[in-house]
Amino acid sequence: MWRPRPPTLRLLAAVEVILARYTQLLPISLRQCFYAAVSDGVLEKTERAYKRLGEAVGMGRRSGRIPWEAIRDDTGTCVEPPPTFTGPEDFHTTMRRAAQRYRRDRQEGQAQVLELWSESAGTTTQLARLAEPYGLTVRSGGGFDSLSGKHEAALRAASYKKPLVTLHLGDLDPSGVHVPRALAEDVAAFATTHDCRTELARIAVTEDQVARYGLPSAPPKPTDRRSFTASGTTQLEALPPDRLAALVRTAIEERLNMSVYAQVMERERAERAELLRELE
Structure with missing residues (x-):
């Protein structure tokens, strides 16, 4: 039987406070939980503290104190076969x-097609729910900054017409600043070849957000010699x-014609009702 020491019990109590605070946004990643604990003054921003949190949360989940579904692991891949049916009625x-x-297509009728790209795979689930x-x-991840990923982005832009x-x-660091800039330039170059237009808008993390939210x-790193202001x-x-959710929603809605979006949603509801009547 797991018998946590008082410091671990205090850490678990702090984690429960964080999970309660973000009830409507669960699951969150362990690193998101870590930064929330750092902001709350519960932990120091060190790898040792992060490891300690991971161990405590892991045992907390195993013991049933922390719900498994509250923390996102973002590991493992599963590829399933095509769906099967038990018979015509099941079909x-x-x-x-x-x-x-x-x-x-909820972007139907818009002047552009929007996509969300994240440097962190750990935010994918939350971003997908918001988008x-x-x-x-x-x-998410590093795939879109590969040469083939950039070319595929241009091909998508061409197909959207x-x-x-x-x-x-992305992160606010030399890589997080320079990679998107190079990404935008390369995708734009490929897009010119395919007679289409692309644009990259960085919505997080910015210096203003660090100051505004006290991040x-x-x-x-002293070994990184790239320019960084x-x-x-x-x-x-x-x-x-x-905060992340609010930034993403605002960025999306600022770029969408919300009147056109409302019309598409109304058409979707009417067509869904008609399909259900036909099937019944």
Whole structure:
């Protein structure tokens, strides 16, 4: 039986306070939880403290004190075979359920296509939940800064037949500043070849956000000689989940024609109702 010491019990209590604060945004990643604990003054911003938090949360989940679904692990991959059915009635039931989930392209009629790109894979689940109502694709990790990833972005822009606007989220550090800039330049160059237009808008993390929200920062690595004007580096996951959500929603809605979006949503509801009537 696990018998945590008083310091661990205090840390778990602090984690429970953080999870309660972000009830509507769960699951959050362990690193998001860590930065919240740093902001609350519970932990220092060190790798040792992060490891300690991981061990405590892991045992807390195993013991049942912390719900498994509250923390996002972002590990593992599963590829399943095509769906199967137990018979025609099961197939018809599945079709009715599919009709209940019917949706149109929610960026239909907009002047551009929006995508969300994140440097951190740990934010993918939250970003996907935020982007889903607006019909945005979310991409994360290092794949989009590869040469093939940049070319594929230009090909998507060409297939949309209207500009592709990428809303980029990344760390405030030399890499987080220079990679998006090079990314924008390369994608734009490929886009010119394919006769289409692209734009990259950085929405987080910025120096203004670090100052406004009092985000924790650390000195840049002395071995990184690239130009960097900020006074310190800050990781994307240092942004509290509610702040991140507000920034993403604002960035999306500022770039969408919300009147056109409302019309698409109304058409979607009417067509869904018609499909369900036909299936019944």
